[in-house]
Amino acid sequence: MKIFRSRSLSVGAAILMVFALVAAACGGDDGFEGVTLKFAKAPHGEDEADNMAQWLASFQEETGITVEHTIVPWDELEATYTANFAGNDVYDVTYQTSTHLTLFGELGAFSDVTSRFNGDDYSTDRSHFPDSIVNASVYKDNLYGVPFIIGTIAMYANLDLMAEAGITEIPATGEELVAAAKAIQNPPDVWGFYTPTTVADFGWYFNLQNVHNFGGDIVSDDFESATIDSGPVRNATQYAVDLICTHEVQPRLGQYDREGAIELFKAGKLAFLLDEPSRVAVFEEEGLPFDWDIAQPVGNNGNISQFSTTGHWSIAAKSENQDAAWELVKFLSSADFSQTYNERYAFVPARDDVDSTGGNEKLARNFEWAMTTWDGLVTHPKINGLLDEYVKALEAATTCDTPVAEALAEAQARAEDLLARG
Amino acid sequence: MTAGSAAPERDLTTDGAATERDMTASDDGQADSFELDRAAFEAAGRRRRTSDRVRRIGAYATLSLFVVISVGPALYLISPAFRDSVSLFAYPPEWIPRRPTLENYRFLFRNTEYIRWGVNTAVYATGVTLVSLVTNSLAAYAFARLRFPGRKVLFFLILSTLMIPVAAVLAPTYLTVRTIGGWPLIGDWIDLDTYGGLILPSAVSPLGVFMMKQFIETLPGGLYEAAKLDGASEWRIFRKIVLPLLKPALVVLGIFVFMITWASYLWPLVAATGDDYRVLTVGIQSLNGQFVTNWGVMGAAALLTIVPVTIVFLFFQKWFVQASMAGALKQ
Amino acid sequence: MEGSVAAGAAEEWAELTLSPRQYRQRARRYRARTSRRAIGFLAPYTAIWAVFLAFPVGWGVWLSFNTGGILGTRQFVGFENWTRAWGDTEIRTAVRNTAVYMVIAIAVVFGLAIFLASLLNKHRRGSNFFKLALYFPLLAPPILGAMMWFFMVHFDFGVLNLILRQFGGAGINYLGENPNALLTIVAVEVWRGLGFWVLFYLAGIQAVPEELLAAGRIDGAKAWRRFARITVPTLRPLLLFALVVAIIFNAQLFDSVQVLTEGGPALGTATVVWFIFKRMFAFQDTGLAFATSVGLLLVILAATLLSFWALAKRQAREA
Known part of the structure; x- marks a missing residue:
């Protein structure tokens, strides 16, 4: 708060910020009404389709964006994603692990989210992603997805x-x-x-x-x-x-x-x-x-x-709704969603402000191991x-x-x- | 005398049922027919009848064994399909579900897009069949009855692509459909993740053209010539005279194309990347993977998929067998 | 009356006696007319064939001299893909596996099919039932067939091992050892193809003239000699054609590998198509995949032409 010369100024700034946020939120509402996003993910459980439908309901209601969720099986993932990303009607948002993030990303499949991720309007969230995790996901200054979870053993x-x-x-x-x-x-x-x-x-x-x-x-x-x-x-x-x-x-x-x-x-x-x-x-x-x-x-x-890989939310470079896709990525990367998701599937969140262990003592220990001895895949x-x-x-x-x-x-x-x- | 000559005669009528021991018996019968006394012959006859029976039993036992092998794996599916996966590991093994459950089917219909996959498969296979029947019979008619320059060269070119495997042209076919998908208007119908894009590249096999051409050539030429002298147009001749005669061949070709298409996996895998156009083979294989492996559900899906085809098969068995031969023997 | 007929005939005759120039002109017009008619009939199929088969084949050949092209930009690299494909150790393994698989699978399925066909030929009672039952596996797509076999060969709850254990055995590791895994794939494919080949050879055997066999019987030829001397030679032209068709089908082995082994263990079941699939998608090594695809294409094309030759020979013999 040092940058503000007086208290009143900072209060004023805060009020302005709130207005700006509300305006942005409303603007978002109007801007994305009627947009349909295709969203694909390899599953972490056989109930994932059901859960996703439930978890994405609030997002769809708030933004007016319709999300079509497709389960892409792990075994068929590479063929499906290759065919999809090379096609004319791509999945706007997908889940990508470290192994495929830059493989597809460097071939032009994903938008570089570096500027959005480090942008001013995301700075509060950004501060909760530990640099060690983010850095492992950056290749040649490109970040092809927002880190979501680290899967440990x-x-x-x-x-x-x-x-x-x-x-x-x-x-x-x-x-x-x-x-x-x-x-x-x-x-x-x-x-x-x-x-x-x-x-x-x-x-x-x-x-x-x-x-x-x-x-x-x-x-x-x-x-x-x-x-x-x-x-x-x-x-x-x-x-x-x-x-x-x-x-x-x-x-x-x-x-x-x-x-x-x-x-x-x-x-x-x-x-x-x-x-x-x-x-x-x-x-x-x-x-x-x-x-x-x-x-x-x-x-x-x-x-x-x-050891672990990192799971990311990526935006397809060919997506015609980059801004709406970013809204979805922000939602999926939020502390709330991360908590909900990981309470069910028990991965370690890639951000430090989430306690997804739900009081489970075993998972709390797992979380601790990840924080202290993490050695993830670059x-x-x-x-x-x-x-x-x-x-x-x-x-x-x-x-x-x-x-x-x-x-x-x-x-x-x-x-x-x-x-x-x- | 009569007894002696009876042996070889009988051999001729038993329709290939003769055996090695038959042969020795009939050798004896021929060589020593005059000296052969009645008792010895009757003994030989008994021996042969017993050995016939043994051989017959052996043959039917062998055939039955192969029937069990053929049908067994599908029949066994009934067991895991109505059990939960955990009971698969029960010891001693639980052949018949102790507590039969419909849970696997509930899961299949509620948590997967099974019905959608089924509908897509039906549309896909029917579409390919219809397109093939129409285009193949038209082209076959031209090759069989019309004379035009380059006929032989074109036919040979088309025929040489008879056996091209999907896998070898998967990527370029994919790229072709993607390119067309980017064009205005036509791209709305033929693209990845559309029925058009799924169907047309699967309807290219020249087998139907070849088969129908052979068939049309066997039709009596007189009718055709007569119609032509009457001044009927080629189209009219095709529709009114050739097409009705083609019906049995069309049924055989239709079944053949349908069976090949609904079983295909690689092309639908890359041509349809979402549930909207995913077909059964790709969908069911997606049940077999990390985090979602549920053998009960896999069994249930496989069983449910095979049952309707089996019923259709039993009704149209004769056609099916002809259709499968069509690929090889008609040539 | 007679005169008018004669006059008509004379007119027709006059029309038919054309000068060479007129003749060529009329012939050209006639050919153009039939060609126009033919185009209407040919267009639908030929268009689909040209766009979705012939063109992709050509494009595939061109792509084999490039990298990229699916995702990422395409780049011409000359013969690099081909030299790489030639030197790649994994593709050698894949070619060897496919070849070994083909030899065993075709030998087993042909042997069994000819044996069962001759049984069915001798014992006609109920043969329709047996034919239908043997044909049954062909109804299931390869993916489903392999899935059924998953329940047969699973180490723990597979039916085969359950039966073995009932008799005190330890159970066989069908999919986790070499060469078991490849042999299991052979078994699955033989299971699927057997019905087809039984019907195929049954039709062939039934075409063997009965008088020949009967003559053999009167001559006192033993059953197996009759089979070797009379039945097999009659089947021989059929056999060459069948062999080529079987090679073409089996060279494409993929689906049951995808379901049962995913190429393992230690690449023991990695086939050519499996290799293409993995290189193309999992590693985006499209150049290598394109070159291998074209290699497979050439082999299949050669086999197809061979089958035409076999057919022509057979027809010549029959005529």
Whole structure:
């Protein structure tokens, strides 16, 4: 308030601002009446279509904008978005993760929202987005979407199975996890551990935190060179392979996919499971017949980090209603919506003024981990391709047929080719 | 004598049911027919009848096994379709739903656009079928009955695209439809996310032209010549004389095109990106994914989709079989 | 009376005896007239064919020398896509998988189909029922068929493993190991195609003259020799054509891969079309996808021409 010379001036300014806001709001009303926006998102739950209809009702009422919501399945997302963004009638607003944000963005699919995001009329909201999160979403000074959530990973533990085996503490290191899983498991009735390692189940998402904990990454910070075939990545990948092939605490590849493992855990036949915290609400709602808890995924040598991607709201460059789309993005990025959404799907909001844990103690802890050890994916047009090369190597190695070194060497060569291309 | 000659004769009438052991028996019968005493022959006959029966049982058992394999997977769907997903993991397995539920169907109709997908599929497949029938029979008539320069070259060009897979031309076809979609007027009808854009690129297969041409060429030429001498126009001849005779071929082609179209996945996936024009194959596959995998619902959707086709199939079985052969044997 | 007829004939004759110039003129006019009529009949199909098939084929060839073009701007890069496609390790895997898949699937489905067709030919009672039942899998779109098989081969609740476990087995990992995954895909595709090929070969076998078989029987030829010496040679022209058609269909394997394995494990079921699909959309590596598409196109075109040749040969033999 130093910029105002007297108190009366600041009061006057405040009154003016209120007027301006009201005027802007009214103007918005008139300006967007009758506009229809197409909105598409890959789902975080099978009830998402219903929920969205409910949550978007107030927005539609207030602005007069009609929102048509389409669910785009994860498996068909790339083909659908490519076809849509290249077409003549695009989705105005879409949900995009770090992997696709700049892939599509740099090909001209999205509007750069930098100026709107940093604009004066958004400054209050803007101040609530931590720079660390925003910076990971910026590529060459372009921001192709407003950060919405960061999806973290939690380790779900079946406390009853642990108690039966005389284990009192949820494992915190790799060695402890192997020991505990071995003590508990009794395959095929009870398995020790599960984390997805396949291309189809986004295996990289669940294993990169381990790569980071071992002190490495799949690409150099400047995206100049691939580092897939490096010591830390080899060690981290070997750890994942050993769980399946050597220690045999995790079911063989293909026996259970990600959703299958969820069912396995729900049935009380799995001790430890890596998945997104979004299952907390689902498990609590269904009332699992045993005691369970979540913990941070195990670390290495005291390193424990929270890997994640960021989800964004993007505006299509071809959208004919850029301003209306921005209104929708503002609504979807608001603290209120973020709270509503994450109370249901339990992601960590990308803004710091939202408590979406709803008093849930487990989620509060998850929130805390994200705030203290977050180590998110930096967006890049080639990151999806690099992750694909890594996860193909991971999948090959976890079939137990291909040695880790061989799989990573092939991925390294392909990743170098990818980076060398213009 | 009579007994001896009976063996080979019988062989001729059993319509291919003869077996290796039959052959040895009839060899004996032929070579030693005069010396063969009645008891020995009767023994051979009994042996053959038993071995016939064994072979027949074996054959029908084999055929039945393959019937089970063919129909089994679809029949089994009844089980998961009326159970919740959790019970799939029950041990011992629950073959027959203990507590049958309609929950999967409730979900399908309430939480997905299943009905819309079904309507879209019907419009899509019917549209492609109608367009194909009309355009293919007209073109086939021209190729079969009219003489014009470049006829052979054009026909060969068209025919050489007979087997072009959708996947190989997916992107350029997409770009073509997108380009047309950007044009005034016509773009309102033929664009991505329109029925026109969905239907026309699926109605390009020359198979129908080829099939109908072959068929028209087998029609008696006399009628055609007579009509021509009467001064009837080609259009009139086509409509009044050729078309009525084409009916069976049109039914076969129609079923064939319909079956191919409603089963297609790749083109509808990229040509329709929203629920407004999404078809069943794309819609049902979308039930099989991250965060939404619900095997009960998948089973329910698959079962519900296959039932109406099966009913239609049972009514028009003869046509179906002919239609499937049309692609290969007619050639 | 007679005179008038003769006069009429003479007039017609006069009209028919044209000078070479007149003849060419009339012929041209006649051709123009029939061509005009033909255009009306040809236009609807040819227009759709030219715009939505022939033109895209040409455009596809042109695109294979470019990058971009779907999203992003198109850029001419000469033969770069082709050299990249040639050297790409993943596409080699995809081509190998597709080839292995085709060889096994076609061998199995043809073997079974000829076997079942000869059974159906011998045992005619109830054969209509068997034909219909075998045909049934063709009713379901490939996506649905693969989904049905998902309930068969799932490691935990798949019917096949449930049955195995009833007999004390541990269960087979159908989709998570190599080469199991590819063999499972083969099984699904054989299941789907079997009915078609049974009917196809049944029609072929029934075309084998009965007298030939009967003569063989009188000669005392054993059943399998009759089959090898009489039935198979009669089927041979059919076989070549069937083989080409089967190659063309199977080269496009995609739907069941998309539902069951998504190319895994370790690219064990990554097929050519799967590769094109992934490169085109997931990684926006359109150049590589275009080049691979055209490569597939050329192979299919060659196979199509081969099938025409096989057909022509068959027709020549029949005539």
